[in-house]
Amino acid sequence: MNIGQAAEASGVSAKMIRYYESIALIPKTVRTESGYRVYSDSDVHTLRFIRRARDLGFSVEQISDLVSLWQDRERASKDVKRIAQEHVTVLQRKIVELQQMAETLNHLATTCHGDGRPDCPIIQELASNDAPHCSSAAGTKFGTLGKAPTRR
């Protein structure tokens, strides 16, 4: 199977498959004489595993751990459980942060009359001098989970 078919079958784009190979998340594949990558059903299975983990918002690093555990027959389920639970914690923290943002903004939008007049509490709040420093969100490493695959 060529990379295009593997991509189709697994739901991971060809570009991403090559990328995953380059960062050693998946091993280098067999190549044809002319250099085409060749994939087996088992490779597609792995790719599908990876895609599902991405759908659940795991980072590539976490996925790497999960793949190892998956392929390790001696694994302890508590290792997997730990990764999953850590991830749930991070997700929940993100959810709270986003909810706070949405609430604040929603409140502001509600009190904004939204007509042609220039007075606008949203702008006033943003421009105010007193510091609602919003410290609850500060310092949270946000980036690692921000993206979900924009598939198809």
Place this chain on the structure above:
Amino acid sequence: MNIGQAAEASGVSAKMIRYYESIALIPKTVRTESGYRVYSDSDVHTLRFIRRARDLGFSVEQISDLVSLWQDRERASKDVKRIAQEHVTVLQRKIVELQQMAETLNHLATTCHGDGRPDCPIIQELASNDAPHCSSAAGTKFGTLGKAPTRR
């Protein structure tokens, strides 16, 4: 005021101030003879405005619009309200997605006995062949809001 003081006073790092200038989110500042950037209280005010908008998860592009509206005395509050409401919608969609992820994962982690045995429903689910394609999240442009500033 030098860039360091402006950074301190506004809560936006010096690096970011230069970046915002480079992408024309803020205008080019006056410079001293030796090339140092000089900031006024009003500039700091603008920076603080920007930082708050970032705290609320607005993208730089949206902030650019908000800054224009802020500085436009003729602005209509409905323009501001529209931006805010669009943003709330996006936030809410993200929240739902994250909640779905967290729920799925939490369910899996709960059913995983989490001991030394290798059997693990989390891994089984990820590896299963039937396709829980999680289509609800598909196609959602996730990236634009994934990051919140990692301040201090």
Place this chain on the structure above:
DNA sequence: GTGATCCCTCCCACCATGGGAAGGTCAAGT
């Protein structure tokens, strides 16, 4: 005058993904 602390610009890195160019390969149809 000297050392510490600023500031400048420029480049690189992150993460995961897509776009595209330039060129090689393969299979199907004429």
Place this chain on the structure above:
DNA sequence: ACTTGACCTTCCCATGGTGGGAGGGATCAC
């Protein structure tokens, strides 16, 4: 056999915000 189009390869670039650091100049406090 030849063309055509679909596929594959590698390589580079861009995204969005942010940080890190090198190499060099400016300023300030003592």
